[in-house]
Amino acid sequence: MSTERTLRGKVGIAGVAETTYYKRGEAPDAEFKLALEAIVKACASAGISPTEIDGFSSFSNDRSDASRLAAALGIKDLRLANMQWGGGGGGGSGAIANAAAAIATGQAECVCVFRALAQGQFGRFGQGPQRNTIGGDMAHTIPYGLMSPAQMFAMKVNRFMFEHDVDQHALRAISLASYHHAQNNPRAVMYGRPLDEEKYDHSRWIVEPFHLYDCCQENDGAAAMILVSADRLKDFDHPPCYLLGAVAGSHHRAGASVHNAPDYATSAFKPLAPRLYDMAQVSASDVDVLQSYENFTGGVLMSIVEHAFCEPSQCNEFFCLDNLVSDGGRLPLNTSGGNLAECYMHGLGLNIEAVRQVWGESTNQVKDAKVSMVISGPMVTPVSACIFGSEATV
């Protein structure tokens, strides 16, 4: 029996799917129905019956309860019901890590990682609370008008841009890359709605340094993935897609309240990135394509720096559209359109796109993509990341 403590090559992806992606409030279906639709479609992608699922793993306090899902789908033997702590999209790859750990250790055989979100049916993330009083951590920020995610994270990004002399055009390039790729992806909410430099430059400020197009969308929909043991991957129609590594966590006192994390101007990946590369046995230069969670472009920029794709001092040169496109870019980025231009499904769409790249099924396919990486949820705590690989990588 192996005692090697790693997820590398032990688990793979059998199927992926999403519902139609909608603008916030435009989904015709309830959030729980969206979850069921995505899960049933992901099973169809894998060629299995939904009753073969024996575990659920999600994040960000998903409201679609695992036991209700199991009852609705007629699952006979539920073995895993797992939730990664933390709001935002920091748990996307963490939910995959948890599912994979359960499979690798024999706790479950076939785990569905999913996220369902109807910001129309439930509350919006981008709005402040409307109540008379506020206590706790938020009492120290909301009365000063600091209350939305954009406002919380602009404070970090401004400090980073000050420390490293980063220009606005570096953020713009990240936004342009997402919109560029979305124009080839019919699933993308921004399909047919291209963005250029002039349109970006003239868009309104949300909070400096974020223009409108630096901010993720608010959407309705659901996404799901089916994970199985690697030795079963040959039973499925898709080319094998292995999980090479997955990590989650936070840096020292990342959760200290009122913006008191000692290392402040960070995407929160400094301790995670070396662990990820170590488990996956790859380095940044081996990564063929990257999906990096855009809550806001500034978080993508810091994530890419902290995963050693670019030195902080090189941001102004590195972040240009030509470097980030699927067709010949140095680091193809957010090739489905990502959270900015495909859909904000709390980032699980990024994991699905990373798998499609390994399968050779992306709408912006990177030639011979073998190592496909996802960075989930910068600037929140905990954050997570994972790397998928083709048969050639294991």
Place this chain on the structure above:
Amino acid sequence: MSDHYLQPGLPKPVPTPDGLDAPYWQGLKENKLLIQRCSSCQRFQWGPEWLCHRCHSFELSFEEVQAEGLIYSQERIWHPVHPALKDQGPYIVVLVELPEADNVRIVGNLLGDPEQAIPFGNKVRGVFEHHDEEPAHTLLQWELA
């Protein structure tokens, strides 16, 4: 309310029911900035917690420090995400570090022209902004020193 930086109608701060940060809010009402300090290792920490994160002592007090600091980070907000700020126009939020208190940071508004340049590292001085409407409370704002 011309003597208040932001338009009225935002949620008003109240101490947590468990009392953890009550001395801080009471101090502001008395024009004092009180920051949590460990009675064992003598270091300051913020936000308030039941335990010293350095030495794990539960013996913590609130000590007065001068309302003087440095702009650690800043942002100019344009898009209102709360109805109370619908007609506010741009406003500035600063993250101020307090050198006298082991560089802990607190959040406030930078008084003055909302479109002014906001220099990182600049010294700022606290201004206690009292609100009489129920529940009465005090915010700590900042001006360039």
